Amino acid sequence: xxxxxxxxxxxxxxxxxxxxxxxxxxxxxxxxxxxxxxxxxxxxxxxxxxxxxxxxxxxxxxxxxxxxxxxxxxxxxxxxxxxxxxxxxxxxxxxxxxxxxxxxxxxxxxxxxxxxxxxxxxxxxxxxxxxxxxxxxxxxxxxxxxxxxxxxxxxxxxxxxxxxxxxxxxxxxxxxxxxxxxxxxxxxxxxxxxxxxxxxxxxxxxxxxxxxxxxxxxxxxxxxxxxxxxxxxxxxxxxxxxxxxxxxxxxxxxxxxxxxxxxxxxxxxxxxxxxxxxxxxxxxxxxxxxxxxxxxxxxxxxxxxxxxxxxxxxxxxxxxxxxxxxxxxxxxxx
Amino acid sequence: xxxxxxxxxxxxxxxxxxxxxxxxxxxxxxxxxxxxxxxxxxxxxxxxxxxxxxxxxxxxxxxxxxxxxxxxxxxxxxxxxxxxxxxxxxxxxxxxxxxxxxxxxxxxxxxxxxxxxxxxxxxxxxxxxxxxxxxxxxxxxxxxxxxxxxxxxxxxxxxxxxxxxxxxxxxxxxxxxxxxxxxxxxxxxxxxxxxxxxxxxxxxxxxxxxxxxxxxxxxxxxxxxxxxxxxxxxxxxxxxxxxxxxxxxxxxxxxxxxxxxxxxxxxxxxxxxxxxxxxxxxxxxxxxxxxxxxxxxxxxxxxxxxxxxxxxxxxxxxxxxxxxxxxxxxxxxx
DNA sequence: ACTACCCGCGAAACCGCTTTCACGAAGTCT
DNA sequence: AGACTTCGTGAAAGCGGTTTCGCGGGTAGT
Numbered sequence: 001x002x003x004x005x006x007x008x009x010x011x012x013x014x015x016x017x018x019x020x021x022x023x024x025x026x027x028x029x030x031x032x033x034x035x036x037x038x039x040x041x042x043x044x045x046x047x048x049x050x051x052x053x054x055x056x057x058x059x060x061x062x063x064x065x066x067x068x069x070x071x072x073x074x075x076x077x078x079x080x081x082x083x084x085x086x087x088x089x090x091x092x093x094x095x096x097x098x099x100x101x102x103x104x105x106x107x108x109x110x111x112x113x114x115x116x117x118x119x120x121x122x123x124x125x126x127x128x129x130x131x132x133x134x135x136x137x138x139x140x141x142x143x144x145x146x147x148x149x150x151x152x153x154x155x156x157x158x159x160x161x162x163x164x165x166x167x168x169x170x171x172x173x174x175x176x177x178x179x180x181x182x183x184x185x186x187x188x189x190x191x192x193x194x195x196x197x198x199x200x201x202x203x204x205x206x207x208x209x210x211x212x213x214x215x216x217x218x219x220x221x222x223x224x225x226x227x228x229x230x231x232x233x234x235x236x237x238x239x240x241x242x243x244x245x246x247x248x249x250x251x252x253x254x255x256x257x258x259x260x261x262x263x264x265x266x267x268x269x270x271x272x273x274x275x276x277x278x279x280x281x282x283x284x285x286x287x288x289x290x291x292x293x294x295x296x297x298x299x300x301x302x303x304x305x306x307x308x309x310x311x312x313x314x315x316x317x318x319x320x321x322x323x324x325x326x327x328x329x330x331x332x333x334x
Numbered sequence: 335x336x337x338x339x340x341x342x343x344x345x346x347x348x349x350x351x352x353x354x355x356x357x358x359x360x361x362x363x364x365x366x367x368x369x370x371x372x373x374x375x376x377x378x379x380x381x382x383x384x385x386x387x388x389x390x391x392x393x394x395x396x397x398x399x400x401x402x403x404x405x406x407x408x409x410x411x412x413x414x415x416x417x418x419x420x421x422x423x424x425x426x427x428x429x430x431x432x433x434x435x436x437x438x439x440x441x442x443x444x445x446x447x448x449x450x451x452x453x454x455x456x457x458x459x460x461x462x463x464x465x466x467x468x469x470x471x472x473x474x475x476x477x478x479x480x481x482x483x484x485x486x487x488x489x490x491x492x493x494x495x496x497x498x499x500x501x502x503x504x505x506x507x508x509x510x511x512x513x514x515x516x517x518x519x520x521x522x523x524x525x526x527x528x529x530x531x532x533x534x535x536x537x538x539x540x541x542x543x544x545x546x547x548x549x550x551x552x553x554x555x556x557x558x559x560x561x562x563x564x565x566x567x568x569x570x571x572x573x574x575x576x577x578x579x580x581x582x583x584x585x586x587x588x589x590x591x592x593x594x595x596x597x598x599x600x601x602x603x604x605x606x607x608x609x610x611x612x613x614x615x616x617x618x619x620x621x622x623x624x625x626x627x628x629x630x631x632x633x634x635x636x637x638x639x640x641x642x643x644x645x646x647x648x649x650x651x652x653x654x655x656x657x658x659x660x661x662x663x664x665x666x667x668x
Numbered sequence: 669a670c671t672a673c674c675c676g677c678g679a680a681a682c683c684g685c686t687t688t689c690a691c692g693a694a695g696t697c698t
Numbered sequence: 699a700g701a702c703t704t705c706g707t708g709a710a711a712g713c714g715g716t717t718t719c720g721c722g723g724g725t726a727g728t
Contacts (some may be wrong), residue, residue: 008683008684009684018707019707019709020684020685020686020709021686021708021709022707022708024685024686024687025707027685032705033706034706034707037706037707051451052684052685053393053457053683054455054457055389055392055398055684056393056683056684056713057685058389058685058713059387059390059683059684059685059686059713059715060712060713061686061687061713062713064389066436069437080415080418081414081415081418084414084417084418084421087437087439088439091437091439092440095439095440100436100437100452101437101438102400102434102435102437103403103421103425103434103435103436104434104435106429118434121340121385121387121388122387122389123387123388228621254621261623283562283588283618284618286562287562287588287591287592287595287621287622288621289623342714342715352677353677354678354714354715355679355717356677356678357715358715358716358717359677359716362716366675366676366677367676367677368676368677371676371677386714387715388715389713389714389715390683390715392683393683393684393685393714393715393716394682394683394715394716394717395683395715395717396683396716669728670727670728671726671727671728672725672726672727672728673724673725673726673727674723674725674726675722675723676722676724677720677722678720678721679718679719679720680717680718680719681717681718682716682717683714683715684713685713686711686712686713687712688709688710688711688712689708689709689710689711690709691706691707691708692705692707693706693707694706695703695704695705696701696702696703696704697701697702698699698700698701698702
């Protein structure tokens with residue numbers, strides 16, 4: 001193996017008849033170099049096919065050009081196409097800005113674990129967190145000045161920029177749709193209530209409900225956990241406790257699909273007897289029969305928002321949270 | 335922002351009363367240091383909470399401790415939970431070995447593009463490729479001596495290590511199952527035939543078919559593209575051209591689900607009239623009614639295999655391709 | 669006892685780029 | 699015209715490790 005001998009500053013400098021310092025200035029966009037010399041450098045760079053050694057650059061400047069995407073969980077999360085897609089969005093925006101994405105899939109756990117050390121070690125210029133189970137680490141890291149972005153609304157009100165889908169608005173629109181379709185008794189199957197998204201979606205449901213002047217009857221709100229099984233389970237329970245339920249808003253499509261299956265098995269027609277609305281517009285929303293009416297969130301946009309928030313921070317701009325809009329997708333189930 | 339002042343070799347060396355060279359030796363597991371001194375160094379390291387600066391280390395040693403995972407495509411690929419899961423597996427194995435994963439989602443295109451340059455630049459110690467559309471880049475990179483692993487069987491016979499699922503065996507087992515269930519006229523809906531996996535699965539189908547002594551009738555083999563729509567489309571065509579078809583082997587679950595939907599819409603009972611087998615054991619296999627009989631592949635294992643193949647190469651061992659086994663999962667559809 | 673090795677270890681060069689500092693030339697101000 | 703800035707630039711000192719080289723002392727061979 002004969003590694004191509006990559007030219008270094010000294011070669012460029014010699015070829016252009018300037019000092020290495022000047023080469024550095026030109027390559028880093030320092031305006032103070034005389035245009036003529038800058039051009040000489042640029043020509044030498046082009047001619048020799050020079051590419052900066054990012055490692056050396058990182059060591060000298062203290063900026064690594066790397067952003068960590070930290071997924072505070074084990075494998076399971078990443079198998080969810082949702083996070084894969086978000087990651088793609090992040091990665092695309094970052095690489096457009098010459099920054100690479102390093103992936104850390106690991107339960108973050110303590111503020112003293114491996115991930116924490118890594119993030120503090122200065123090997124990355126920033127970190128983007130997915131599926132944050134606790135705000136402890138982030139809170140701790142904030143003191144170190146590491147630029148961070150959180151995907152999903154954090155539990156506590158940290159002044160760390162985050163991006164999130166308009167969970168509240170989406171849930172509100174979904175529930176409103178059920179009301180407009182004439183549903184009188186609308187249940188809600190929530191997601192894992194330990195997540196902020198599930199809470200926000202519940203709030204959206206409640207808000208729409210409240211505007212009808214009513215209050216959800218006891219038992220119409222079921223605490224699910226985003227799984228197919230919990231959708232099935234709660235649909236079954238609902239039919240027992242509230243046989244007259246005529247609308248279900250589920251906090252994601254998977255639970256909605258589970259609910260539809262159970263409803264049908266128990267002889268209810270969807271949407272004739274019971275209308276169902278999901279959330280996410282996941283693939284399953286299209287494959288379920290009847291296809292699910294659902295709330296679409298633009299997942300790629302979410303990732304891109306996270307990426308651009310990070311870029312903005314690296315540029316020293318101060319940033320505000322970004323909430324991406326949702327869209328009601330009407331299909332057959334409601 | 336007050337970055338914690340991280341200790342350096344000079345501090346450790348002073349504290350332990352040895353030279354920096356010795357510190358380096360100890361930290362890199364050089365056996366030639368006297369145990370007593372090694373211990374002194376280790377104690378100092380522990381006491382001061384020293385952590386090596388990977389960037390400096392990378393510059394000096396030429397090893398970055400980074401492995402690139404290159405996905406030769408745009409966002410769409412990563413929305414497929416399959417690759418997300420594989421990536422998790424890779425990432426886990428690598429991080430257990432102190433190596434980080436940098437993610438590059440980008441159409442690789444020419445052997446002269448940004449990704450290619452990056453890989454050649456020595457900033458990563460190796461590269462793992464997913465969804466390789468062409469062998470050109472890999473072939474070119476091979477000359478540079480960069481350790482590589484390909485996920486999925488490459489198109490041409492490169493002597494680059496790869497990992498793959500036993501596509502042939504899985505398809506064979508699936509088709510065989512249909513035969514054993516009494517199917518006489520078994521169709522195959524292939525995946526995008528530009529992928530090696532689709533070809534291998536088709537071969538497995540053909541092999542099982544051949545063993546029955548027959549030859550698939552003209553038109554029983556339909557070229558799909560892994561999408562739900564193509565599954566639906568080809569099921570529709572099949573019912574027209576071969577109304578007596580009684581078994582369908584689809585190259586993935588999504589197409590199988592599409593086929594099931596169409597079959598039912600057109601009045602066929604699954605599995606009574608037509609039995610259907612999918613491939614992947616994706617989530618949709620469980621949510622489809624009837625639930626799909628399918629070929630499960632161990633996706634995490636695939637990722638871990640890719641990771642360990644990379645580690646082995648970095649250790650200078652020579653490696654062989656790894657084919658992970660599949661498993662027939664019998665549900666309701668066949 | 670004398671030369672020949674081997675071993676453990678420190679000094680110092682080096683990896684390739686960034687950044688401070690100071691210097692000379694040119695421009696500005698009294 | 700002399701003193702003071704400003705501007706463009708190069709020399710050189712890092713950044714924090716790794717690795718080569720060679721030295722001194724102990725062991726071995728004869």
